[in-house]
Amino acid sequence: xxxxxxxxxxxxxxxxxxxxxxxxxxxxxxxxxxxxxxxxxxxxxxxxxxxxxxxxxxxxxxxxxxxxxxxxxxxxxxxxxxxxxxxxxxxxxxxxxxxxxxxxxxxxxxxxxxxxxxxxxxxxxxxxxxxxxxxxxxxxxxxxxxxxxxxxxxxxxxxxxxxxxxxxxxxxxxxxxxxxxxxxxxxxxxxxx
Numbered sequence: 001x002x003x004x005x006x007x008x009x010x011x012x013x014x015x016x017x018x019x020x021x022x023x024x025x026x027x028x029x030x031x032x033x034x035x036x037x038x039x040x041x042x043x044x045x046x047x048x049x050x051x052x053x054x055x056x057x058x059x060x061x062x063x064x065x066x067x068x069x070x071x072x073x074x075x076x077x078x079x080x081x082x083x084x085x086x087x088x089x090x091x092x093x094x095x096x097x098x099x100x101x102x103x104x105x106x107x108x109x110x111x112x113x114x115x116x117x118x119x120x121x122x123x124x125x126x127x128x129x130x131x132x133x134x135x136x137x138x139x140x141x142x143x144x145x146x147x148x149x150x151x152x153x154x155x156x157x158x159x160x161x162x163x164x165x166x167x168x169x170x171x172x173x174x175x176x177x178x179x180x181x182x183x184x185x186x187x188x189x190x191x192x193x
Contacts, residue, residue, distance in 0.1 A: 010191075014117045015183035016126045021172075023127055026095035031063035031083055033132070034100035036093050036120050039068035043108045049076055051156035056081060063100055065093045098127050102164065105133035105150070106157050117142050121150070125175050132157060132164055147174045 033052070039045045045068075052062050060081060067087045076082055085096060097103050103124040107116075121142050124131045131150035133139040134157050143150055151164055158164070176182065184190070 010187045010189060012187045012189060013183050014119055014122055014178075015180040016122050016178050018179050018181070020094060020123060020126045021176075021179075023091070023094045023098050025099035026092065027099060029063060029083065029085065029096050029099060031061035031100045033060070033102045033104050034063040034065065034097045035104040035106060036065040036097060036123075037106075039064060039066060039072055041069060041072065043106075045106065046072055046075065047156045048104075048106050048158070049079075049082065051158040053079060053081070055158045055161050057161070062104075063096060065096055094123060094127060097124065097129060101130065102132050103127070103129045104157055105131060105139060107134065107136040107138045109136050109155070121148060122146070122178050125149075126178060128172065128175075146178065 035048075049062070049064075049072075052060075056062070061083055062081060063083045063085065065085045065088060068084060073084060077084070085093075088096070103120075105118055105121045105124060107118045116138055118133075118138050121131065121133060121139060125146075125148045131148070133143070133150050133152060134155055135152050136155075139150075140152065142148065143152070153164065154160060177186075
């Protein structure tokens, strides 16, 4: 952040709770692709859905976890390959992700999103699932800095389904360092309290 006032400081990166490593799949909601998070026109999520609908294969489903913008829900409510779960608890959301073949991490390219660490990317990695993400600056930076394995696609995720045939998983050893107690220890936060 460029602090120049000589006051001691530390940076606390994003982390995940310890209990996330023990999440089990939720068998009543299963899909090929799953996304957790904000679904709005401002984030251009309609383009992601359109890309899926245009390029999906027979029988593919896209499970969308969270509360979409009402207008967006109205636009796509009759699409049988889309499963809107609505708002669920964090634990339930992660159980749903664990039950799907691919976890989708879509992140916008514009401000302020291009500066944020995608928390869902860390959560997906901690779950040990196969991750697909678009090539937004936030995603590519987090993958590189944190050593997370993922299939990186283009802006709207599903524009080239050939990219998504590969499976990539991050080793549990790499991900354990993203657990909050490890992140806090690395940041030397206790020295500042």
